[in-house]
Amino acid sequence: MKTLTMRELNRKTASVLDAVERGETFELRRTGRTVGYLTRIAPAPERKPDWKAHFEWLRKQKKKGGGFVKELEEDRRRLRDRENALSNLA
Amino acid sequence: MRFCADSSALVRLYDPLAKPAEVDAIREYLEEDQKAITVSELCRVEVLNVLLRKPETEAAKQFDDDLAEGVRLRLESVDWPDVFQQAESLARRFARTLRPGGHDLVLVAAAVAMGATWFLSFDRNSRQRPLAAAAGLRVWPPLDKDEKGLVKRATRQANA
Numbered sequence: 001m002k003t004l005t006m007r008e009l010n011r012k013t014a015s016v017l018d019a020v021e022r023g024e025t026f027e028l029r030r031t032g033r034t035v036g037y038l039t040r041i042a043p044a045p046e047r048k049p050d051w052k053a054h055f056e057w058l059r060k061q062k063k064k065g066g067g068f069v070k071e072l073e074e075d076r077r078r079l080r081d082r083e084n085a086l087s088n089l090a
Numbered sequence: 091m092r093f094c095a096d097s098s099a100l101v102r103l104y105d106p107l108a109k110p111a112e113v114d115a116i117r118e119y120l121e122e123d124q125k126a127i128t129v130s131e132l133c134r135v136e137v138l139n140v141l142l143r144k145p146e147t148e149a150a151k152q153f154d155d156d157l158a159e160g161v162r163l164r165l166e167s168v169d170w171p172d173v174f175q176q177a178e179s180l181a182r183r184f185a186r187t188l189r190p191g192g193h194d195l196v197l198v199a200a201a202v203a204m205g206a207t208w209f210l211s212f213d214r215n216s217r218q219r220p221l222a223a224a225a226g227l228r229v230w231p232p233l234d235k236d237e238k239g240l241v242k243r244a245t246r247q248a249n250a
Contacts, residue, residue, distance in 0.1 A: 066105040068107075
């Protein structure tokens with residue numbers, strides 16, 4: 001994350017806002033102290049994550065099948081094989 | 091504290107056939123302090139690509155809904171040129187000792203760029219977890235003895 005002083009923000013407001021629009025986040029400092037962040041992301045919602053409800057949902061999905069962990073592991077195994085083959089060429 | 095998840099942790103949240111012991115561990119971990127998970131755009135695509143293979147399940151829709159709601163999962167944009175630079179820096183420091191995969195370098199670099207404190211990963215088939223620890227992230231589930239040894243050796247060599 002890039003840091004930004006108040007003076008830099010005053011001088012380069014337009015380019016900083018362009019960067020924020022592109023997805024960059026800045027730590028804003030005044031007299032060496034962090035006062036806040038400039039980011040495209042909205043502040044975290046007040047609501048707390050309800051994981052209990054999520055895992056209840058997951059439990060109810062058993063009949064519908066899954067196997068996604070195996071699918072991902074297979075994808076990554078193929079990636080590793082490809083990189084190993086490249087490594088053997090080097 | 092910011093918790094960033096690798097795809098290997100995220101898919102376990104949507105796979106009803108995942109190992110019950112692992113699902114229980116994740117549930118306990120996330121319910122404690124009601125943690126929210128930060129997700130990179132790269133992880134989002136990787137997970138979605140897997141979940142969409144079985145459209146008869148509601149997994150992909152649920153994942154998308156959770157990201158849109160932004161309470162349990164929070165999608166975070168990063169500056170990808172910065173991430174690739176960070177990935178290169180990790181490669182220069184740890185390629186010799188850890189021999190990480192290119193994909194893992196980018197995933198870990200994205201977590202670092204997002205300001206993560208914790209990296210949640212179940213990928214024990216690669217060097218992703220030791221790489222994350224060497225990059226300064228705390229890893230959950232905790233590293234085993236061999237992984238810790240790798241991190242120690244990699245860090246020592248990188249600092250030499």
